[in-house]
Amino acid sequence: MRRMTARPGNAHQARLLKLLRDGGPNSRAQLGDQVDLSRSKLAVEVDRLLQTRLVVADGLAASRGGRRSHNIRLNPELRFLGVDIGATSIDVAVTNAELETLGHLNQPMDVREGPVAVFEQVLAMAAKLRSSGLAEGFDGAGIGVPGPVRFPEGVPVAPPIMPGWDGFPVREALSQELGCPVMVDNDVNLMAMGEQHAGVARTVADFLCVKIGTGIGCGIVVGGEVYRGTTGSAGDIGHIQAVPDGRPCACGNRGCLEAHFSGAALARDAMEAAQQGLSAELASRLETGGDLSAVDVAAAAAAGDPTALELIREGGDRTGQVIAGLVSFFNPGLVVIGGGVTGLGHTLLAAIRTQVYRQSLPLATGNLPIVLGELGPAAGVIGAARLISDHLFSPA
Amino acid sequence: MRRMTARPGNAHQARLLKLLRDGGPNSRAQLGDQVDLSRSKLAVEVDRLLQTRLVVADGLAASRGGRRSHNIRLNPELRFLGVDIGATSIDVAVTNAELETLGHLNQPMDVREGPVAVFEQVLAMAAKLRSSGLAEGFDGAGIGVPGPVRFPEGVPVAPPIMPGWDGFPVREALSQELGCPVMVDNDVNLMAMGEQHAGVARTVADFLCVKIGTGIGCGIVVGGEVYRGTTGSAGDIGHIQAVPDGRPCACGNRGCLEAHFSGAALARDAMEAAQQGLSAELASRLETGGDLSAVDVAAAAAAGDPTALELIREGGDRTGQVIAGLVSFFNPGLVVIGGGVTGLGHTLLAAIRTQVYRQSLPLATGNLPIVLGELGPAAGVIGAARLISDHLFSPA
DNA sequence: CCGACTTTCTCCACTCAGAGGACAAAGACG
DNA sequence: CGTCTTTGTCCTCTGAGTGGAGAAAGTCGG
Numbered sequence: 001m002r003r004m005t006a007r008p009g010n011a012h013q014a015r016l017l018k019l020l021r022d023g024g025p026n027s028r029a030q031l032g033d034q035v036d037l038s039r040s041k042l043a044v045e046v047d048r049l050l051q052t053r054l055v056v057a058d059g060l061a062a063s064r065g066g067r068r069s070h071n072i073r074l075n076p077e078l079r080f081l082g083v084d085i086g087a088t089s090i091d092v093a094v095t096n097a098e099l100e101t102l103g104h105l106n107q108p109m110d111v112r113e114g115p116v117a118v119f120e121q122v123l124a125m126a127a128k129l130r131s132s133g134l135a136e137g138f139d140g141a142g143i144g145v146p147g148p149v150r151f152p153e154g155v156p157v158a159p160p161i162m163p164g165w166d167g168f169p170v171r172e173a174l175s176q177e178l179g180c181p182v183m184v185d186n187d188v189n190l191m192a193m194g195e196q197h198a199g200v201a202r203t204v205a206d207f208l209c210v211k212i213g214t215g216i217g218c219g220i221v222v223g224g225e226v227y228r229g230t231t232g233s234a235g236d237i238g239h240i241q242a243v244p245d246g247r248p249c250a251c252g253n254r255g256c257l258e259a260h261f262s263g264a265a266l267a268r269d270a271m272e273a274a275q276q277g278l279s280a281e282l283a284s285r286l287e288t289g290g291d292l293s294a295v296d297v298a299a300a301a302a303a304g305d306p307t308a309l310e311l312i313r314e315g316g317d318r319t320g321q322v323i324a325g326l327v328s329f330f331n332p333g334l335v336v337i338g339g340g341v342t343g344l345g346h347t348l349l350a351a352i353r354t355q356v357y358r359q360s361l362p363l364a365t366g367n368l369p370i371v372l373g374e375l376g377p378a379a380g381v382i383g384a385a386r387l388i389s390d391h392l393f394s395p396a
Numbered sequence: 397m398r399r400m401t402a403r404p405g406n407a408h409q410a411r412l413l414k415l416l417r418d419g420g421p422n423s424r425a426q427l428g429d430q431v432d433l434s435r436s437k438l439a440v441e442v443d444r445l446l447q448t449r450l451v452v453a454d455g456l457a458a459s460r461g462g463r464r465s466h467n468i469r470l471n472p473e474l475r476f477l478g479v480d481i482g483a484t485s486i487d488v489a490v491t492n493a494e495l496e497t498l499g500h501l502n503q504p505m506d507v508r509e510g511p512v513a514v515f516e517q518v519l520a521m522a523a524k525l526r527s528s529g530l531a532e533g534f535d536g537a538g539i540g541v542p543g544p545v546r547f548p549e550g551v552p553v554a555p556p557i558m559p560g561w562d563g564f565p566v567r568e569a570l571s572q573e574l575g576c577p578v579m580v581d582n583d584v585n586l587m588a589m590g591e592q593h594a595g596v597a598r599t600v601a602d603f604l605c606v607k608i609g610t611g612i613g614c615g616i617v618v619g620g621e622v623y624r625g626t627t628g629s630a631g632d633i634g635h636i637q638a639v640p641d642g643r644p645c646a647c648g649n650r651g652c653l654e655a656h657f658s659g660a661a662l663a664r665d666a667m668e669a670a671q672q673g674l675s676a677e678l679a680s681r682l683e684t685g686g687d688l689s690a691v692d693v694a695a696a697a698a699a700g701d702p703t704a705l706e707l708i709r710e711g712g713d714r715t716g717q718v719i720a721g722l723v724s725f726f727n728p729g730l731v732v733i734g735g736g737v738t739g740l741g742h743t744l745l746a747a748i749r750t751q752v753y754r755q756s757l758p759l760a761t762g763n764l765p766i767v768l769g770e771l772g773p774a775a776g777v778i779g780a781a782r783l784i785s786d787h788l789f790s791p792a
Numbered sequence: 793c794c795g796a797c798t799t800t801c802t803c804c805a806c807t808c809a810g811a812g813g814a815c816a817a818a819g820a821c822g
Numbered sequence: 823c824g825t826c827t828t829t830g831t832c833c834t835c836t837g838a839g840t841g842g843a844g845a846a847a848g849t850c851g852g
Contacts (some may be wrong), residue, residue, distance in 0.1 A: 029800055038840050043802070060847095066799025067847040148759055158759045206626055218725065222618050229727025230602050233759045240721040241755055244640065253755060322721070325636040329614065329722055331625025359637055359649060363544055363554045363629045425829060434811045439831070462828025463818040794852090802845075809838080816831075822824095 006052035007396035017393040027069030081141035084380030087214035092125040093381035114164040142384030144187035148233040154184035190383030192219025199374035211339035242318045261315030263294045279307035298343040316351025324359035338373030402448035403792035413789040423465030477537035480776030483610035488521040489777035510560040538780030540583035544629040550580035588615025590779030595770035607735035657711030659690045675703035694739040712747025720755035734769030
């Protein structure tokens, strides 16, 4: 089902749409206070927006001592689809035009099964959300994939952990299937956009968003805009050398950060520790579950297991050293830590903070918050919705 | 002597000024081809510019088969002053409005003597250039200093190698003395702007410019604009840890890149080698000169001295490792190596390239040139002139 | 219930940026 | 010398945007 959604005709309209998205319903007068246009010009642009499907006027607001104002708001029937494809699971959410999550599904899925299988799954999840009455159709969709993307075309390029996806026309294919505009980006960039839109980074122009999951990546925001680099691989910090002559990494080098600390590395280290009898706690979990994951390490740490705590602390140290270098280089106003491994919580954060504050210069760290993401697994899908909404709310 | 120079009245005029600066004299028709304005509108804006001192029309160009065109050009009498204050020397140059260098002076000076002594020197050098007939007065000046700068105010903040400068109102003081607008920036950023304007980075939007001199810094250009970070310390890579538990650094940590490779570190290592009798070449230079500097190492290396070559190679390895991390993170389209140490030439470059191409992922390095700067010591002063010209050629 | 005051929104006249076409100026060329 | 080409100027028209007058719709005190 294709829905024809208009795009704003000029920069003023785009500005107004974004104000309505981020600030909710507004009167014409309130909008006028924010856009520095005369009331007459504003009225013209609002009227044009009302003629599209994008914006509606419904009802009157309570009086504030004078004539009651009309409520101008984004069409409450608009629906965006946010999709976050991780290495081991898929998140799909439906939002309204104000990017409020109306429904959210999560299913395990190995991204290595390839784009066809994955998108079958994604479409099934989208259909489920739709049939539960949350949406009749979608006006746009944002997709995050765990690897570099040639952004203008929406095509993954040379993704290390999802080889079958190289060159697959994600944007085009999904646009066909869903019958709506689609934008594709790296999952880490979407997490950054999510935290920027609705999380801890709302007021910061330049920040880093480090996502530690199966792999490690970093979203870079410069002047409020995601920076993607020359070939779309900016933020790919998992293969920065953290330990000289360290562990061998899948990329062929030794000592990569990702080889020493990530969901996969942590599970491996925990297995080793359990098998060597270093931790009764981990060993017992190994018996019950058959396999250990980062979640088991988190649980063991929460139970006070010293081996698990040491694993986390060491990983945090490595990560912190790398981040310290990035902080010196980039001088961000905020560092956000997110991804699956955030379950490790304060132990991890403390280790990272210690390294950064110790190694980077005072001018760069003096006023630098290092915090966990606020949105957890929702950051990706909110970021995805934000991506497509930014696109649709820009002049055609 | 104060000269009143007008600023462009709108974005069109600013655009035209920059076209004339970067492209030289042009006819109205040629300008029209580049700015996507109607010829009538263009004529209006050009006329307004002609009414200011900024632009003049002189003479007619040769015919190209029809009516001869008027030459529109920036006023050839405009003069900018470019000042590059290094740790151990000062460069001052005069340029015309097209940023062509008309005269260039260099004098040794220790920046630690403080702002008053340094600016006395700078003003003397400027006066010398002026009295040699190159300029009657200056329409603007750009100043580079070897440390972080609070850019909007033009004030150094917490500069490690020039403690006496903290908070000194460079912009205001020099603006008073010179009687013209002044902009201040980090010397590394100016080098990047110089190479962008007239050097190897002319066509690249996102690149890094690593300057290895007394210290080490890195200019970051994002989308054609210098990125300065939240507190103005972006690019301060000298204190990224290059060697775990390595040499102690002035900053209090150990193993900083700058402690292992920089003009100062190289001189120190060469002294040690000479005193330990590891290199006859270096020892003989020690006798003649009394003290060794990076220049001696470069000369010894050129003469084939294995110890000197090894010092350079090792330093290049360290630097290359750090740059490899930055390349993974930032995914630039170009890396420029500059600064005093570039005298070490191909040995250094080869070591850096080896490390970067080996350690960073193919997607980031596949099409990544790593080259020496093209402008040498002129990069800083050209960048400084570019800085002030960008400022003056923007709408007031 | 009425008049004074507020706030919101609409309408209208005026200004100015900018486009586009006609045309004048000035040269090349056969 | 007439025709063609290129450059530059002039004039008219459109549409964006401003600012002010005033209508619409409310609150509040007497």
